[in-house]
Amino acid sequence: MAQEELDKAVSGEYALGFEIDIEEDKVPPGLSDEVIRFISKKKEEPDWMTELRLKAYHKWLEMEEPHWGHLEYEPIDYQSISYFAAPKKGPESLDEVDPKILEAYEKLGIPLEEQKQLAGVKVAVDAVVDSVSVKTTYQEELMEKGIIFCSISEAIRDYPELIKKYMFSVVPMNDNYFAALNSAVFTDGTFVYIPKGVRCPMELSTYFRINALNTGQFERTLIVADEGSYVSYNEGCSAPMRDENQLHAAVVELIAHKDAEIKYSTIQNWYPGDEEGKGGIYNFVTKRGLCEGENSKISWTQVETGSAITWKYPSCILKGDNSVGEFYSVAVTTLAQQADTGTKMIHLGKNTSSTIISKGISAMKGQNTYRGLVKIGANAEGARNYSECDSLLIGDQCGAHTFPYLESKDAHGQVEHEATTTKISDEQLFYLRQRGINEEDAVSMIVHGFCKEVFSQLPMEYAVEAKALLNLTLEGSVG
Amino acid sequence: MSNVVMEIENLHARIGAKEILKGLNLQLEEGKVHAIMGPNGAGKSTLSKAITGHYDVEVTEGAIRYKGQEIVDWEPEDRALEGIFLSFQNPVEIPGVNNAYFLRTAVNAKRKHQGLEELNAAEFLREMKALVQELGMKPEMINRSLNEGFSGGEKKRNEILQMMMLQPDLIILDEIDSGLDIDALRAVSEGINKMKDGKRSFLVITHYSRILDYIEPDYIHVLKDGKIIKTAGPELVAELEEKGYGAIEEA
Numbered sequence: 092m093a094q095e096e097l098d099k100a101v102s103g104e105y106a107l108g109f110e111i112d113i114e115e116d117k118v119p120p121g122l123s124d125e126v127i128r129f130i131s132k133k134k135e136e137p138d139w140m141t142e143l144r145l146k147a148y149h150k151w152l153e154m155e156e157p158h159w160g161h162l163e164y165e166p167i168d169y170q171s172i173s174y175f176a177a178p179k180k181g182p183e184s185l186d187e188v189d190p191k192i193l194e195a196y197e198k199l200g201i202p203l204e205e206q207k208q209l210a211g212v213k214v215a216v217d218a219v220v221d222s223v224s225v226k227t228t229y230q231e232e233l234m235e236k237g238i239i240f241c242s243i244s245e246a247i248r249d250y251p252e253l254i255k256k257y258m259f260s261v262v263p264m265n266d267n268y269f270a271a272l273n274s275a276v277f278t279d280g281t282f283v284y285i286p287k288g289v290r291c292p293m294e295l296s297t298y299f300r301i302n303a304l305n306t307g308q309f310e311r312t313l314i315v316a317d318e319g320s321y322v323s324y325n326e327g328c329s330a331p332m333r334d335e336n337q338l339h340a341a342v343v344e345l346i347a348h349k350d351a352e353i354k355y356s357t358i359q360n361w362y363p364g365d366e367e368g369k370g371g372i373y374n375f376v377t378k379r380g381l382c383e384g385e386n387s388k389i390s391w392t393q394v395e396t397g398s399a400i401t402w403k404y405p406s407c408i409l410k411g412d413n414s415v416g417e418f419y420s421v422a423v424t425t426l427a428q429q430a431d432t433g434t435k436m437i438h439l440g441k442n443t444s445s446t447i448i449s450k451g452i453s454a455m456k457g458q459n460t461y462r463g464l465v466k467i468g469a470n471a472e473g474a475r476n477y478s479e480c481d482s483l484l485i486g487d488q489c490g491a492h493t494f495p496y497l498e499s500k501d502a503h504g505q506v507e508h509e510a511t512t513t514k515i516s517d518e519q520l521f522y523l524r525q526r527g528i529n530e531e532d533a534v535s536m537i538v539h540g541f542c543k544e545v546f547s548q549l550p551m552e553y554a555v556e557a558k559a560l561l562n563l564t565l566e567g568s569v570g
Numbered sequence: 571m572s573n574v575v576m577e578i579e580n581l582h583a584r585i586g587a588k589e590i591l592k593g594l595n596l597q598l599e600e601g602k603v604h605a606i607m608g609p610n611g612a613g614k615s616t617l618s619k620a621i622t623g624h625y626d627v628e629v630t631e632g633a634i635r636y637k638g639q640e641i642v643d644w645e646p647e648d649r650a651l652e653g654i655f656l657s658f659q660n661p662v663e664i665p666g667v668n669n670a671y672f673l674r675t676a677v678n679a680k681r682k683h684q685g686l687e688e689l690n691a692a693e694f695l696r697e698m699k700a701l702v703q704e705l706g707m708k709p710e711m712i713n714r715s716l717n718e719g720f721s722g723g724e725k726k727r728n729e730i731l732q733m734m735m736l737q738p739d740l741i742i743l744d745e746i747d748s749g750l751d752i753d754a755l756r757a758v759s760e761g762i763n764k765m766k767d768g769k770r771s772f773l774v775i776t777h778y779s780r781i782l783d784y785i786e787p788d789y790i791h792v793l794k795d796g797k798i799i800k801t802a803g804p805e806l807v808a809e810l811e812e813k814g815y816g817a818i819e820e821a
Contacts, residue, residue: 516662517625519662521624524645524650525647525656525658526673526676526732527680527683528679540716541665
């Protein structure tokens, strides 16, 4: 098949690139103690939080931006970014949410009215525009079971003890350059607490939208699953199409106590930029889960289709004996996108086990890197890991790279690693077309087949969304 | 003489810089079984690729008319939707693509093309299961990934299964008997023979005569050095068996 046909087939237009015209409250670009105090004040935060932010900021000033990723990009000018933007109208109830924001979420297919359900299933949504949460649904219904589901700003004001106990406990404020920046300037995000023995009765979800120009988004999410509880949480995101790069540096911390399980799914669809690499989101994200108690389980599933640059390694610290960590990932890089993504599985407890399934798809000039670390501590008797990293290349201008690292202090650890790189072959396409399936559907069928193991991990309604998104990314009919 | 379903006229085709078909003429009749026999390298597989629009083959001269229409410029999927089916010599493996899902997509693409309603999953599975049983395939083949890890015999049976579900008008069988044991050969041939309905045409491409004991041909064409050099009735098979291709002279 001709290269340009392939390119067309894999460069679907970014459908979520619209901008909403809302009145924004925005701080001038640049970072200083004053700006941080301003953000903290805007959020009506207690002094202890302001102090933590300033501490993080001063640590950040002493740190250096990391460049070990297999990524190439123009230097980021941190003084040209605005660190706070909020829709001017602060809503008290849904009736007061700016209709333009409601409309925007409607366009994105995210219902903010509780009676409207996503694919007929009840999903509680926290909607974040730029730096603030504009609406959280089903809060009361969840509260009846003792479940806290609110914006992180609210949590800092209303649940200071939980925040003091858990925030920075998994990702310390100086963990890395981007985590330190986030700790200083984080604006909104979601807080979830599931009490002992409670199984969260619905999917929880946050939808992040960058809207304002020259603004970074720095959300922070914290999920705590107390003993014997269960929660499935999903996040989605999108941004307008712009010629400038925008920075997104998020931190997510998960804590699973004894017998608890957290399932965290991401569908990442930030604006990817154009085929020359102009515009697009720089996505530098730190995600880490702590399996604190025995028999706890944390499972990360991610479908990464957007962003110009992705730097992201959702990880698990398997501290509790018999705890389980999982990482299922599909990363698509097309146009001029670059992704350096993977995971770390840190085995500390006995009989801990982890599974890594990574599927990288590269097309056009996309560059896709898997980077993973499996570390087995001295006391992690009986630890087991299985890793599988597969790369699929579409066309001949793209690239796939795999960097698996293993550190084992326990001779009894059992580690298996498999890696493959394949190309969509002309022979596969011809076979499907000979059966009457058109070229575009044939490409899509082969790609979906490749991603199957990961999609099967997503909650059903999100699997449908992920498949549709993948089709859109690969759209642009051929022939 | 019955109606002609395909007429190939003075066909020249090459793979890369090498001309493989050098002025081939062939007529396929409606409802008949045509066997193409010939030595290795004569151009048998290139002929099947030229008819189906394979990306390797470039037609440089001549015509392929199917049901009265010139199809040389048609996309492979359009030829398929119009009823041309190729049973591949070596079916390719497609990991993660469920066999039933694939086949249902293909069947419904064709039904849509014909202006028919799509088959729902239940209707489709009922039909597929019955045929899987008839062909002596293991039931789990329905949900395996397409051709992945299939044995040679399983792949060929899966080709025949697709053929029976898609109900094509012109069926090209490229070395269908290669790699088949006697049981598989029998099951595959029975499937093919069941498809004979007096309308449907077959082009059986084979190096050996063994398959022709099971699927009785109406015509034998000998392909040598890119051309059909002889066309005769089934009695030619015995002669070829005895004397080999070397003895056949251009008519």
